Amino acid sequence: MRYLDEFNDPALARRQFDAIAELVTRPWALMEVCGGQTHSIVRNGIDQLLPDQVRLIHGPGCPVCVTPLETIDKALAIAARDDTIFCSFGDMLRVPGSHDDLFRIRSNGGDVRVVYSPLDAVRIAEEHPDKQVVFFGIGFETTAPANAMTVVEARRRSLTNFSMLVSHVLVPPAIAAIASSPDSLVDAYLAAGHVCTVMGTEQYDPLVERFGVPIVVTGFEPLDVLEGIRRALVQLEDGRAELENAYPRAVARTGNAAAQKVLAEVFEVCDRAWRGIGVIPQSGWRLSEAYRDLDAEYRFEVSDLHVEESPLCRSGEVLQGRIRPNQCEQFGTTCTPRRPLGATMVSSEGACAAYYQYRRLDVVQEV
Amino acid sequence: MAEHAEVTTGSIDPGAWSCPLPLRDHPRIVTGHGGGGRLSQELIEHLFRPAFGGTADDPSHDSVVLPMPTGGRIAFSTDSYVVTPVIFPGGTIGDLAVNGTVNDLAMSGAVPSALSVAFILEEGLELATLGLIAESMGRAAEVAGVQLVTGDTKVVEARERGGLTITTAGFGAIADDVTLGPRQVRPGDKILLSGPIGEHGMAIMSLREGLEFASELRTDSAPLTGLVQTMLATAPGAVHALRDATRGGFAAVLCELAEGAGTGLEYDERAVPVPEAVASACSFLGLDPTHVANEGKLVGVVAAEHAEAVLEAVRAHPYGRDAVLVGEVVDEHHGIVVARTGLGAKRVVDLPLGEQLPRIC
Numbered sequence: 001m002r003y004l005d006e007f008n009d010p011a012l013a014r015r016q017f018d019a020i021a022e023l024v025t026r027p028w029a030l031m032e033v034c035g036g037q038t039h040s041i042v043r044n045g046i047d048q049l050l051p052d053q054v055r056l057i058h059g060p061g062c063p064v065c066v067t068p069l070e071t072i073d074k075a076l077a078i079a080a081r082d083d084t085i086f087c088s089f090g091d092m093l094r095v096p097g098s099h100d101d102l103f104r105i106r107s108n109g110g111d112v113r114v115v116y117s118p119l120d121a122v123r124i125a126e127e128h129p130d131k132q133v134v135f136f137g138i139g140f141e142t143t144a145p146a147n148a149m150t151v152v153e154a155r156r157r158s159l160t161n162f163s164m165l166v167s168h169v170l171v172p173p174a175i176a177a178i179a180s181s182p183d184s185l186v187d188a189y190l191a192a193g194h195v196c197t198v199m200g201t202e203q204y205d206p207l208v209e210r211f212g213v214p215i216v217v218t219g220f221e222p223l224d225v226l227e228g229i230r231r232a233l234v235q236l237e238d239g240r241a242e243l244e245n246a247y248p249r250a251v252a253r254t255g256n257a258a259a260q261k262v263l264a265e266v267f268e269v270c271d272r273a274w275r276g277i278g279v280i281p282q283s284g285w286r287l288s289e290a291y292r293d294l295d296a297e298y299r300f301e302v303s304d305l306h307v308e309e310s311p312l313c314r315s316g317e318v319l320q321g322r323i324r325p326n327q328c329e330q331f332g333t334t335c336t337p338r339r340p341l342g343a344t345m346v347s348s349e350g351a352c353a354a355y356y357q358y359r360r361l362d363v364v365q366e367v
Numbered sequence: 368m369a370e371h372a373e374v375t376t377g378s379i380d381p382g383a384w385s386c387p388l389p390l391r392d393h394p395r396i397v398t399g400h401g402g403g404g405r406l407s408q409e410l411i412e413h414l415f416r417p418a419f420g421g422t423a424d425d426p427s428h429d430s431v432v433l434p435m436p437t438g439g440r441i442a443f444s445t446d447s448y449v450v451t452p453v454i455f456p457g458g459t460i461g462d463l464a465v466n467g468t469v470n471d472l473a474m475s476g477a478v479p480s481a482l483s484v485a486f487i488l489e490e491g492l493e494l495a496t497l498g499l500i501a502e503s504m505g506r507a508a509e510v511a512g513v514q515l516v517t518g519d520t521k522v523v524e525a526r527e528r529g530g531l532t533i534t535t536a537g538f539g540a541i542a543d544d545v546t547l548g549p550r551q552v553r554p555g556d557k558i559l560l561s562g563p564i565g566e567h568g569m570a571i572m573s574l575r576e577g578l579e580f581a582s583e584l585r586t587d588s589a590p591l592t593g594l595v596q597t598m599l600a601t602a603p604g605a606v607h608a609l610r611d612a613t614r615g616g617f618a619a620v621l622c623e624l625a626e627g628a629g630t631g632l633e634y635d636e637r638a639v640p641v642p643e644a645v646a647s648a649c650s651f652l653g654l655d656p657t658h659v660a661n662e663g664k665l666v667g668v669v670a671a672e673h674a675e676a677v678l679e680a681v682r683a684h685p686y687g688r689d690a691v692l693v694g695e696v697v698d699e700h701h702g703i704v705v706a707r708t709g710l711g712a713k714r715v716v717d718l719p720l721g722e723q724l725p726r727i728c
Contacts, residue, residue, distance in 0.1 A: 005646075008709050008710075009709075010637070010709050010710060010711065013709070013710045014710075014711075017710075042714075043708070043714060044708045044709070044710050044712065044714075045708045045710060045711070045712020045713065045714055046710065046712070048712045048713075049710060049711060049712055103397045103398070103399070104394075104395070104397065106397070106398075107395035107396060107397045108395060116576050116652065222709070222710055338405060338406075348653065357714075357715065357717055358714035358715055359714070359715065360703070360715040360717070361700055361703060361705060361713070361715045
């Protein structure tokens with residue numbers, strides 16, 4: 001696998017920064033939608049090196065961060081059962097529920113396993129026919145095809161002890177929700193490249209038209225991010241609002257047809273609560289009627305949940321770009337990655353965690 | 368740092384024992400307590416150290432330096448090995464256990480002489496596997512110039528993996544004129560890294576996760592006594608501190624040095640050699656190469672005026688051919704490590720919290 005160093009070249013980056021500085025004539029605010037982009041921006045210090053007039057607003061595109069608290073609590077309740085092996089991507093283990101996290105469930109004897117592929121959970125289900133094996137299927141459109149294939153595979157193998165707790169979220173409705181907000185500050189959006197690799201770019205045409213904002217499909221390496229920023233600024237300065245693809249090496253206009261086919265079969269669109277933001281209509285996927293028997297929500301009676309969000313956590317405002325992480329009073333004091341109040345402090349893609357990890361010095365100096 | 372403000376230190380009254388903050392976050396042991404990051408550090412600082420008492424005053428070293436009643440000093444150290452799989456590209460849990468303790472001793476400037484070995488074997492472990500591991504230990508001891516002199520064997524009921532745990536302990540003499548440690552570190556010193564990072568951790572991880580594109584990765588496990596003695600001989604007094612970059616990786620070593628020394632450290636991100644296969648595998652799994660374990664790499668803090676000479680000596684040694692100077696000790700942001708990014712910005716480098724968590728996309 002090459003193309004890591006090439007897209008991190010300091011000389012080329014310098015040229016892009018110069019080009020951006022030259023074209024900007026007034027203040028603009030851009031939102032990078034995806035948490036992977038936030039991570040890249042903060043880790044590499046891209047925002048520090050942009051002209052003061054360009055402000056980056058960190059969007060809600062961290063799937064770990066927006067998974068609703070109630071779903072986390074459900075996951076914890078299922079994972080604590082004696083008859084269950086609960087499989088999850090590693091990110092989710094430290095996300096705080098109302099009272100616990102998956103790490104603590106594990107240290108109390110729960111069988112919680114980190115997997116790198118959802119198909120590992122199918123294998124585990126085959127190896128443990130006496131156990132219920134549940135996979136925590138979260139993420140944006142990017143991770144959905146693998147989860148959909150896993151459900152299809154479990155069905156093909158006639159596994160009766162496998163199910164998936166699904167909390168998928170979709171990017172376009174989130175952009176629409178932010179853009180329709182009367183106090184939205186965002187002048188242009190950097191759309192999430194890998195989401196578009198799966199879904200294509202056609203879903204974004206109506207958004208450009210309806211809200212009159214530029215949307216630039218953008219990658220994740222430093223030069224990818226800079227190219228996305230530059231193209232969005234060129235449009236803004238020209239007074240244009242168009243859909244552009246600045247990540248053509250990974251994104252085709254129609255996306256991945258095979259993936260879309262299996263997604264359409266396995267999932268159906270539903271309303272979804274986003275942690276810290278609230279319910280966004282038609283912004284999620286759940287398992288379709290045909291696969292409901294593999295849906296952990298239906299298989300396990302989880303009641304008696306006392307969902308309780310920290311009253312101090314302002315992650316909702318962070319996720320909507322209303323405040324920067326270090327403008328929250330709890331940042332770095334009562335809320336740290338070790339003792340997170342909210343999910344944005346947990347995931348490496350969460351804006352709060354990225355600021356804490358890479359920007360603590362600025363914060364120390366500001367105090 | 369903010370981390371320390373909320374920490375309570377001091378003795379524990381056994382009659383009214385309550386776990387001091389922040390251990391209270393986790394009423395039971397979680398994996399991260401063994402990960403070499405913040406949680407491990409807190410366990411030592413707030414549970415073991417108050418309970419054990421004692422006078423060892425340099426917490427950031429993997430081995431302790433003790434005066435001998437008969438004169439002179441020795442370094443003493445112990446470590447346990449639980450890696451799975453037990454045999455991996457380039458090594459086994461056995462040679463890892465030998466080299467690991469040898470290196471912990473070598474970083475104090477000691478020349479290790481003898482090791483003890485304790486095995487906890489799980490029921491069902493194949494004798495052929497154990498034989499292979501024992502042979503690899505014998506070979507590693509020979510290469511490292513140490514003797515395996517005493518040991519113990521216990522068998523426990525088979526759990527899931529039918530594997531084994533190896534604990535080694537050892538000692539070695541330290542020359543009279545050698546004193547290494549964070550307290551010797553001073554602003555202006557250069558930071559030396561003995562070679563490319565991340566090979567051991569990603570070799571294991573790639574094997575576990577079946578990443579075929581990273582299949583050429585092998586552990587870098589190696590005894591570093593010779594390399595350390597070469598450095599010390601090049602310019603007496605010039606080497607101020609040494610750490611082997613094992614659990615927690617290069618970043619954790621720098622953080623511990625900065626905290627122990629009470630100085631700031633800065634390094635150039637692009638100066639740190641990361642093999643392409645390591646970079647690819649890390650990118651794929653969402654890991655940071657600077658947090659990945661090494662088993663044959665050291666970080667040295669060297670007086671600036673001798674840094675080039677020491678670097679040259681390290682490069683002439685087979686275990687230091689690709690050594691580089693990556694940064695320096697500074698008299699600002701005390702206790703904090705800062706990386707200069709490829710693009711010219713600066714960012715804080717932190718200890719990994721517990722075990723590394725792969726990102727999901």
